[in-house]
Amino acid sequence: MKLRLLFLLILIGNPSFSYAQNEVDSLRLLIKSQPNDSNKVNTYLYFFYTDLYYKNPEEVIQFAKKAAALSNAIDFAKGESDAYNTMGYMYRIRSENDSALFYFKKGVKVAEGIDYLSGMADAHTGLGNTYCQVGDWQKAIPHFETVINEAQKAGNNILIASANNNIGNIYLSKGAYIKALEHYQKGVDLGNPSIKETSLINIGLVHQQLADFSKARKYLEEAVALCKKSGNQYALAFVYQHLGSIEQQSGNYHLAIDYFNEATQIFTDINERYNVSDIKTNLGNLYFDRANYQKALSQYRGSIAIQESIDHYVGICNNLLGIGKVLLAEKKYEPAEDTLLLAHQMADTLELLPAKIAVAERLSDLYKSKGDLARALSYYESYKVLSDSLTNLEKSELVAEMEAKYEISQKEQKIELLSAENQVANLQLQKQQNLRNYLLILAIVLILLVALGYSRYQLKVKANQKLKELDTLKTNFFTNISHEFRTPLTLILSPLEKVLRKHTDEETIQDLQVVQRNANRLLELINQLLDLSKLEAGKLTLQVREGKLRELLEIIAASFESLAESKEIDFKITIQDLPDEAYYDEDKLYKILNNLLSNAFKFTPTGGKVLLSVHSTEGKLVVSIKDSGSGLSSEQQLQIFERFHQNEQTAKVGGTGVGLTLTRELVMLHGGTIAVDSKPDKGSTFKFTLPLTRQAYKQSAFYETTASEIKVKNVSHQIPREEPSPTETSLPIALVVEDNTDLRNHISSLMQSSYTVHTARNGKEGLEKALKLIPDIIISDLMMPEVDGMELCRQLKADERTSHIPIIMLTAKADQPSKLDGLKTGADDYLTKPFDADELNIRAKNLIDQRIKLRDKYSVTLMIAPSKIEVTSPDELFIKKALSIVDEHISDPEFTVENFQKAIGMSRMQLHRKLKALTNHSASEFIRDLRLQRAADLLTVHGTTVADAAYNCGFNSLSYFAQCFKEKYGVTPSQYESASLIPRS
Incomplete structure (x- = not known):
């Protein structure tokens, strides 16, 4: 059975020789005359190495089953292990992978019981190759490593070399060429001639991936002669298949089709569906290259039909990529987008680097064609990062190093030549001793100077790195502390709204409104600190879009009229000469103007004046806020925009010293200017300008609506629920996953009138309950112990039992990247703390309504x-x-x-x-x-x-x-x- 470990590529186990038909007949006669002993078991198993393997594989399986039964009866454990392994190989070649895994595992168990190295190696190799066949490389590699460990104990270099070849094949499929070549080199160093030949063939495939077709063709044509000599039909068909790929990539389409047809014929004769499906993929790519899109689609879909029946997920991913390319070429953008996104998800899950690169490139082309330049750029950047990875940059150098090891004779000649050249050089150096000493001294001086410069450069780099780490820690601190603050604020504001709606007593309402205003003020201060930390870390970006500028300014100004009235301040507003078309970041303009007006009213005494003047000139917004307050000295004006700066007036009226710092940073983020003009006892005037034209901003600064920001509609509905169990109610089931007890109970109370609510204290418990209950909707916090919200969402969306359940993510992280990270994990909606109770219920209802529409679609399709x-x-x-x-x-x-x-x-x-x-x-x-x-x-x-x-x-x-x-x-x-x-x- 050791022979199985020596054959080509992933599907190892094809016989390296075959008996002629008369030998098969002789074996049949021999079985009839043999007693029921170990020799008869071996005769049964010899059929695996005959032409019967190709002509009647089912009969080989039956002989192997007889061998297993006889071995068990006569207590011949080695024969029983070999028989199970033989059945495993036969079923795997037929792509009946579940049966193959079953028999290989039995083979391992029997072999381990008697410490039978050959049987264990045979079974583990079969298990590894079967997992490779279904694309589960994470499970495959440990089996090959087990073979290596056991073989090292026994000093069996042939088994070690064969297992390394198999691991190399995995890394070759994943595009990790450096690791693949490292393992192939071990196969060359430790293997017998057969394994060395196999390793060289594999290196030929690496050349194919590197588009060095002449070298690849050379290796594979040598392989054809080897395979014909050994009679290995599987290996011969495999080499034909890759020669076809090389000719296709070289543009020799007719020759490529001939090779593919020869390979298909052999694989079909031996009932090898796995590779037949891959050849269909090759043909699909060929027809796509020739712009024959209908034939390409036919081949891709035919390939998927086979691959779905044998769980060949790697092949399915490659065919989805092919179908997506065809649909994109035919300008069918919507189905192309769906198909390519599914291919991207599968390539990421299966760790297929070449496929990820190709899909990213096609998605970039697709979004460019659709006019979605932001997403096109995102995928193009992903494509470039993957393409220019360190592995791909180094692979050519490593290939050259590997080839040098194979061409030993040429290397020796080069060494001799180099030695002769060195002798000549030494003679010349002796004649120029004085010159060398001079150059040596000069070189030492230069090295010292370079070393000194490099040392100073390294110190700068380390200092910058430390500062960067400090900024990161500071940003993370503000982010996390804001989360801790926002959770209790949610528990203050949300119940407060409920109480305010219920109370009718005027005095109580006034008291509660004071609480509400101050809680909102606390939230505003937290947001200011967070915005400031993001600005300094470079993580706060503009979201510019066209808007109604006059309307926004009037709304902001109107919000201060009641304050002006209560303080008896004369508040005048002048807005004139504003353009019809204006571009700005609405949220940040609101914060700038709100902070400046708040300061003006804060420092203006009762009976004073505040003047807001707004106009535009040369494509810029010019805003002036003048007050009749106590004013500032020249020294105070220099410090007014520094963080946490407080003067005597600030200390009297209260303040944090953050507002003006944030205001200046937000103005500068727009590319605008801000200044203050003030005199003691004569008031202050703050003036700022912002650009309003589209040309003033980079393309990346423009606002793009995300799925979580689309306004919800108040849609009421009921969910029909047939066949409820005795413990079920007619209400939908909601699962609330939140580590804060008060907030968890509060959310449950908000939803209990419309849902049957279950709760979980963390992501781990939430995952268990979701699998047990299969709820209609899940509301989850983002930051939790053990398993956080993102990991919970990822696992639920990856599990087919729970992938359909809509998930709403709750978090204090309100920035755009955090929202996008949450949505990328599969979350259906995103709510920022503190949230509105009605909004939570409406969003939950809308998500369930969407599931009902999808369910109705499937129901109708099933009926028709x-x-x-x-x-x-x-x-x-x-x-x-x-x-x-x-x-x-x-x-x-x-x-x-x-x-x-x-x-x-x-x-x-x-x-x-x-x-x-x-x-x-x-x-x-x-x-x-x-x-x-x-x-x-x-x-x-x-x-x-x-x-x-x-x-x-x-x-x-x-x-x-x-x-x-x-x-x-x-x-x-x-x-x-x-x-x-x-x-x-």
């Missing part, structure tokens, strides 16, 4: 044409999977909900709630409706009777079938059959 559901999301993948399982057992009357939930891998309750959420069907209704749909299809076929249709679709009782059919279609099966056979004009 279930086979036409296209896979574009995890939910649709789940429905596709459910349809496939039921369709597979459509004629089995014993196929029940229990069988259904076992086949799909969920509990009965999880399956019920998932199907109800997506299709409004219970599990039993889902099975019954699909049976009826298939029966209706059969009744339209001429010659199919009602009984045939019923029995073929799993109905035992014709009367029950007729009853169910009439309930669904409104007519009896016979009437439906008659109507379908009426000729149509």
Whole structure:
């Protein structure tokens, strides 16, 4: 069985030789005459190395099963392990991966029980290759490493070399060429001639990835001769496949098609579906290169059909990329976007670096074509980062180093030549001794100068790094402390709003409004500190858009009229000559003007004056705020914009010294100017300017609406819930995940009238409860111990049992990057603390309403044409999977909900709630409706009777079938059959 460890690439295990037909007949005769002993077991297993492997693989499996049974009967553990491993290889070659894993695991267990190194290595190699076949490389690598560890103990270099070859293949598929070549080199250093040849072939594939086709072609053409000599049909087909890829990349399309056809013929003869699907992908790429898009789509979709049946996720990802390229080329932007985003998600999950690079490039092209330049730039930057990674920059140098090791004779000649050259150089140096000494002294001086300069440079770099780290720590501190402050503020403001709405006593309302104003003031101060820290860290950016400037200025000014009236201050407003088209950041302009007016009223005594004057000139907004307050000295004017600066007047009226610092920073962020003109006892005038033209701002500064900022609509609805369990109510289920007890209880109280509310204290507990309850909506905090909100969201969206559940993220992190990070994990909405209670309920209702619309869509599609559901999301993948399982057992009357939930891998309750959420069907209704749909299809076929249709679709009782059919279609099966056979004009 050791021979299996020596063969080409991932699918190791094909025989390196084969017996002729007369040898097969001889073995059959030998079995009949042999007693039931270990020799007979070995004879059974020899069939694996004969032509029977290709001509009748099922018979090889049967012989292996007989070998296993006989070995068990005579207590021959080695033979039993080898028999299980043989069955594992046979099933894997046929892409029946579950069966392959089952037998390899049995092979490992038996071999470990008797410390049988060859059996253990054989089984672990088979397990590793099977996991590779389904794209689960994280599970594959430990099995190859186990082979290496066990082989090192036994000093078996051949096994070590073979396992390193397999690990190299994984890294080659992932685009990690440096790691791949490191492992291939170990195969060359430690392997026998066969493994060394295999390693050289693999290095040829690396050259193909590096687009050095002449070298790649050289290695692979040598491989063709080796494979023909050894009779290894699988390896020969594999090499043909890659020669086809090389010719395709070189533009030799006809020759490429010839190679692909030869490879396909061999793989088809040995029933190797895995590689047949990959060749279809190659052909799809070829037709795409030739702009024959319909043929390309046909090949890609044919490939996916095979890959879905064998769980070949890497291939599915590559085909989705191909389909996305075709749709983009045909300017079908919406389906192209959906397909490429799904491919990007799969490439990221599977760690496919080449695929991630290609998808990022196509997405950049797509968004550029759609005019979405911001997203186009984002994906282009991702494409460049991946393409220019350190691994790719170093790979060519490492390839050159590896080749030097293979060309030993040439290297020796070069060494001899170099030695001769060195001798000549030494003679010349001896003649120029004085000159050398002079140059040496000069070099030492230069080195010292460079070292001194470099040392000073390093000190600067370290100092800058420390300052950067300090800024990062400071920003993180403000961010985290704001979260801690905002949670109690939420618990003050939100219940306060409820109390204010209920109370009618005027005195109580006035007191509560004082509390509300001061709580809002505290929130405003926290926001100012946070904005200031973000500004200094360079994380606060402009969000410029066109707006109604006059209207905004009038609203801000009007908000101070009641204050002016209460303090008996004469407040005059002059707004004139404003442009019709103005561009500005509304939020930051509000903060600038609000801070300056607040200061003016704060330092103006009762009976004083405040004048707000606004106009525009040369594309700039000019704002002046003049007050009749106590004024500032020349020294105070120099310090007025410094952070935390307070003078005597500030100390008297109260203040933090943050507002004016933030105001100046916000003005400078716009590229504007701000100044103060003041004299003691004569008041102060603050004047600032901001640009208003589109040309004044960079493209990156313009505002782009995100999904979390779209205003919610007040839509009321009820969620139909059929077949509730005895413990269920008619209300939707909401799960609140929040580590703060008070806030968790408060949110529960807000939602309990419309939902059945369950709570969890952290993300870990929330994940457990979500899997147990399958709620209709989840409200989660972002920052929590053990498992935070982002990780909770990521795990729920990745699990097919919970991927459909809408999630609202609650957080004090109100900045744009934090919102985008939350939405990238799959969160459906984003609310900033403190939040409005009504807004939370409305957003939750709207998300559930969206799920109902999606459920209705799936329900209608299932009723009309279930086979036409296209896979574009995890939910649709789940429905596709459910349809496939039921369709597979459509004629089995014993196929029940229990069988259904076992086949799909969920509990009965999880399956019920998932199907109800997506299709409004219970599990039993889902099975019954699909049976009826298939029966209706059969009744339209001429010659199919009602009984045939019923029995073929799993109905035992014709009367029950007729009853169910009439309930669904409104007519009896016979009437439906008659109507379908009426000729149509």
